[in-house]
Amino acid sequence: xxxxxxxxxxxxxxxxxxxxxxxxxxxxxxxxxxxxxxxxxxxxxxxxxxxxxxxxxxxxxxxxxxxxxxxxxxxxxxxxxxxxxxxxxxxxxxxxxxxxxxxxxxxxxxxxxxxxxxxxxxxxxxxxxxxxxxxxxxxxxxxxxxxxxxxxxxxxxxxxxxxxxxxxxxxxxxxxxxxxxxxxxxxxxxxxxxxxxxxxxxxxxxxxxxxxxxxxxxxxxxxxxxxxxxxxxxxxxxxxxxxxxxxxxxxxxxxxxxxxxxxxxxxxxxxxxxxxxxxxxxxxxxxxxxxxxxxxxxxxxxxxxxxxxxxxxxxxxxxxxxx
Amino acid sequence: xxxxxxxxxxxxxxxxxxxxxxxxxxxxxxxxxxxxxxxxxxxxxxxxxxxxxxxxxxxxxxxxxxxxxxxxxxxxxxxxxxxxxxxxxxxxxxxxxxxxxxxxxxxxxxxxxxxxxxxxxxxxxxxxxxxxxxxxxxxxxxxxxxxxxxxxxxxxxxxxxxxxxxxxxxxxxxxxxxxxxxxxxxxxxxxxxxxxxxxxxxxxxxxxxxxxxxxxxxxxxxxxxxxxxxxxxxxxxxxxxxxxxxxxxxxxxxxxxxxxxxxxxxxxxxxxxxxxxxxxxxxxxxxxxxxxxxxxxxxxxxxxxxxxxxxxxxxxxxxxxxxxxxxxxxxxxxxxxxxxxxxxxxxxxxxxxxxxxxxxxxxxxxxxxxxxxxxxxxxxxxxxxxxxxxxxxxxxxxxxxxxxxxxxxxxxxxxxxxxxxxxxxxxxxxxxxxxxxxxxxxxxxxxxxxxxxxxxxxxxxxxxxxxxxxxxxxxxxxxxxxxxxxxxxxxxxxxxxxxxxxxxxxxxxxxxxxxxx
Numbered sequence: 001x002x003x004x005x006x007x008x009x010x011x012x013x014x015x016x017x018x019x020x021x022x023x024x025x026x027x028x029x030x031x032x033x034x035x036x037x038x039x040x041x042x043x044x045x046x047x048x049x050x051x052x053x054x055x056x057x058x059x060x061x062x063x064x065x066x067x068x069x070x071x072x073x074x075x076x077x078x079x080x081x082x083x084x085x086x087x088x089x090x091x092x093x094x095x096x097x098x099x100x101x102x103x104x105x106x107x108x109x110x111x112x113x114x115x116x117x118x119x120x121x122x123x124x125x126x127x128x129x130x131x132x133x134x135x136x137x138x139x140x141x142x143x144x145x146x147x148x149x150x151x152x153x154x155x156x157x158x159x160x161x162x163x164x165x166x167x168x169x170x171x172x173x174x175x176x177x178x179x180x181x182x183x184x185x186x187x188x189x190x191x192x193x194x195x196x197x198x199x200x201x202x203x204x205x206x207x208x209x210x211x212x213x214x215x216x217x218x219x220x221x222x223x224x225x226x227x228x229x230x231x232x233x234x235x236x237x238x239x240x241x242x243x244x245x246x247x248x249x250x251x252x253x254x255x256x257x258x259x260x261x262x263x264x265x266x267x268x269x270x271x272x273x274x275x276x277x278x279x280x281x282x283x284x285x286x287x288x289x290x291x292x293x294x295x296x297x298x299x300x301x302x303x304x305x306x307x308x309x310x311x312x313x314x315x316x317x318x319x320x321x322x323x
Numbered sequence: 324x325x326x327x328x329x330x331x332x333x334x335x336x337x338x339x340x341x342x343x344x345x346x347x348x349x350x351x352x353x354x355x356x357x358x359x360x361x362x363x364x365x366x367x368x369x370x371x372x373x374x375x376x377x378x379x380x381x382x383x384x385x386x387x388x389x390x391x392x393x394x395x396x397x398x399x400x401x402x403x404x405x406x407x408x409x410x411x412x413x414x415x416x417x418x419x420x421x422x423x424x425x426x427x428x429x430x431x432x433x434x435x436x437x438x439x440x441x442x443x444x445x446x447x448x449x450x451x452x453x454x455x456x457x458x459x460x461x462x463x464x465x466x467x468x469x470x471x472x473x474x475x476x477x478x479x480x481x482x483x484x485x486x487x488x489x490x491x492x493x494x495x496x497x498x499x500x501x502x503x504x505x506x507x508x509x510x511x512x513x514x515x516x517x518x519x520x521x522x523x524x525x526x527x528x529x530x531x532x533x534x535x536x537x538x539x540x541x542x543x544x545x546x547x548x549x550x551x552x553x554x555x556x557x558x559x560x561x562x563x564x565x566x567x568x569x570x571x572x573x574x575x576x577x578x579x580x581x582x583x584x585x586x587x588x589x590x591x592x593x594x595x596x597x598x599x600x601x602x603x604x605x606x607x608x609x610x611x612x613x614x615x616x617x618x619x620x621x622x623x624x625x626x627x628x629x630x631x632x633x634x635x636x637x638x639x640x641x642x643x644x645x646x647x648x649x650x651x652x653x654x655x656x657x658x659x660x661x662x663x664x665x666x667x668x669x670x671x672x673x674x675x676x677x678x679x680x681x682x683x684x685x686x687x688x689x690x691x692x693x694x695x696x697x698x699x700x701x702x703x704x705x706x707x708x709x710x711x712x713x714x715x716x717x718x719x720x721x722x723x724x725x726x727x728x729x730x731x732x733x734x735x736x737x738x739x740x741x742x743x744x745x746x747x748x749x750x751x752x753x754x755x756x757x758x759x760x761x762x763x764x765x766x767x768x769x770x771x772x773x774x775x776x777x778x779x780x781x782x783x784x785x786x787x788x789x790x791x792x793x794x795x796x797x798x799x800x801x802x803x804x805x806x807x808x809x810x811x812x813x814x815x816x817x818x819x820x821x822x823x824x825x826x827x828x829x830x831x832x833x834x835x836x837x838x839x840x
Contacts, residue, residue, distance in 0.1 A: 177442060177443060177444065178441055178442055178443060179438040179440065179441050179442070179443055179446075180441070182427075182431060182434065182435060182438060182443055183435065183436075185424070185427065185431075186424045186427065186431075186432075186435050189424045189425065189426055189427070190422065190423065190424045190425070192420075192422050193422040193423055193424050193432070193435065194435065194436070195406065196384075196406050196416065196418065196422040197406070197410075197422070197435045197436025197437070197486075198405060198406045198407030198408075198409075198410050198436050199407075199435075199436045313425070313426075321386070
């Protein structure tokens with residue numbers, strides 16, 4: 001039973017770790033499906049994490065923190081949108097700029113406001129999203145097999161984790177079944193077709209970029225108010241890029257995106273679990289090697305284990321009207 | 324084909340454009356253009372590239388707004404500021420480059436922009452019904468669930484037409500619709516256009532192929548340098564008259580050339596076999612010879628091995644088997660690379676000039692010396708002499724009438740005909756022994772075609788051996804001294820222009836080798 005308990009613990013940890021990835025990956029999905037490449041996921045998450053931690057600390061309300069995180073993230077998304085859509089700039093350059101700006105700005109402002117080396121004061125109580133314990137979770141925890149699944153995998157996560165599932169369902173539905181989704185899918189492949197059909201390319205792409213901003217706002221807020229208790233310098237630690245890898249892995253589709261993120265979350269959980277473990281014949285695996293595992297896996301998966309991943313044809317290309 | 328010329332007394336014309344004027348910076352693309360299109364008719368608009376046809380149609384479809392002038396649709400004055408407003412007044416457009424989303428299904432493409440509600444399920448059901456009705460009325464049958472990218476070009480065009488029709492278009496603009504179609508598909512399209520007109524739609528056909536105008540239109544308008552120079556009844560005009568109107572001077576559609584003065588054997592191709600990168604057999608054991616002072620036409624439907632032959636001769640691809648002899652020497656061992664081939668005097672005007680013949684981002688002067696950049700005339704050692712290159716380019720531009728005469732202008736900014744002239748000037752002026760020419764007049768204006776043809780004849784008379792690969796039968800027939808036809812990687816026949824006709828060549832191109840009556 002000990003192996004089972006370990007398995008449940010790894011899965012539980014994987015679930016927690018995949019939440020920000022799911023949000024960020026869906027953000028990338030919306031943006032790229034509309035034809036705007038977004039490598040600024042990382043930066044948007046980071047400003048959202050900082051803004052949410054600062055606001056939640058000031059008001060002692062996690063919800064206000066979330067709102068502040070979303071607003072900050074949308075602000076950065078609009079900068080990217082202005083550069084990429086209105087000014088037809090290079091989307092990679094704009095994304096890199098957003099990441100650098102976010103990393104520098106959060107550390108600078110954090111240090112200026114709180115003088116704690118860039119971190120915000122620790123949050124507790126209502127300023128954080130606490131785990132939601134489902135009815136009867138404690139009572140049936142001891143029932144073999146089913147008990148731990150209910151108590152640890154289904155129950156006991158923060159509201160934002162459940163929202164990630166809702167966001168996946170909603171993204172899949174809207175893209176597949178609605179007018180807006182059809183137009184987004186079309187505008188990422190051939191904006192001229194959308195334009196000649198009498199629909200504004202600019203408006204569609206801004207909508208998608210703003211949706212990406214909202215989702216990154218959730219991702220960052222989860223990091224600062226759910227997973228940790230406050231903002232830490234560079235706390236996103238490359239999650240925005242892992243999310244992009246998951247997006248390619250999922251071939252720009254919502255449900256596979258969620259599963260890909262879960263896989264990466266699980267890898268992360270396993271890596272944490274393996275730290276300090278002594279493996280027969282090898283000895284103790286160096287921490288650095290274990291920490292590299294998810295990234296190594298990303299490279300291997302992307303290098304050829306997923307078949308052909310074709311991005312939306314117009315992604316990365318500014319739309320220039322006329323001929 | 325029945326010709327339904329409606330005079331429509333008492334009926335307002337479908338379209339009346341009055342004094343349309345449009346300026347792009349320095350260029351006045353449309354100058355006081357007037358156009359009247361009768362309803363229920365097929366109206367052709369011809370003109371050279373840059374004559375302002377596309378601008379005029381873009382104004383009608385709301386891409387641009389005219390600086391001045393008015394538009395009346397069925398007698399009512401309208402303002403069209405966006406494609407949406409054009410669709411609203413009943414104008415539909417089939418673009419030259421299809422406005423389709425390839426990974427989406429036919430029904431998704433047709434619905435896009437006219438989904439009929441926030442959720443697509445209901446609108447989709449209505450669209451399916453509408454498509455079924457159009458299939459019944461016009462015979463436009465299509466599988467609504469097929470993925471557009473998987474469809475052949477002819478059916479993709481059908482999707483474009485359906486997109487316009489389901490939105491209730493009663494005026495349909497088609498921009499160069501046959502450029503991508505096979506002759507058979509083009510014929511089907513013309514039947515459809517006549518049917519549409521007979522059922523009360525108005526069709527505007529933009530093209531530069533005069534035989535299409537003659538085959539399908541009721542009226543034809545000619546544009547030249549932004550002006551509408553004439554509107555004629557098709558039955559009362561001729562291709563020659565239209566060509567003269569387009570160019571503004573007398574154009575010789577037929578090439579005049581004297582008999583070939585055959586020189587010694589230049590190029591001998593022996594048992595050539597070519598496999599492509601996927602190891603499939605593209606050219607299956609062909610042999611032919613080319614003498615100095617003759618033009619050998621290589622005809623065939625695109626994709627039957629002619630391109631591979633051309634590239635093998637130019638040294639771009641290496642044949643699997645066989646020999647290529649120039650003046651008795653084996654070129655495959657003597658000069659295996661394109662650069663060495665060029666040093667031997669085998670020069671190449673590639674089929675796709677944008678991709679292989681030019682660097683669109685380079686200036687005209689830089690494009691003019693591509694492949695000859697090491698010539699002593701253009702610099703010393705590793706250094707290029709800008710002055711020498713510009714002077715050379717200026718000379719060539721005068722000689723070949725390349726417009727505008729601006730050596731520093733980006734190659735991409737020149738029209739198709741002028742780009743082709745740059746390639747032509749570059750290759751011809753380096754004294755070829757053998758000139759390999761692929762599709763010399765693809766996308767080139769009537770006036771420039773005449774020039775290019777004359778130039779090739781002059782070169783032949785000067786003793787150059789020319790291999791001409793073209794999918795245009797007219798071009799093959801009028802330029803060649805001998806014609807070989809390829810189908811499926813083999814030579815299906817050899818003819819001379821005097822002993823053959825279009826039908827005979829068409830059969831050979833289709834692989835029917837028995838002599839046609």
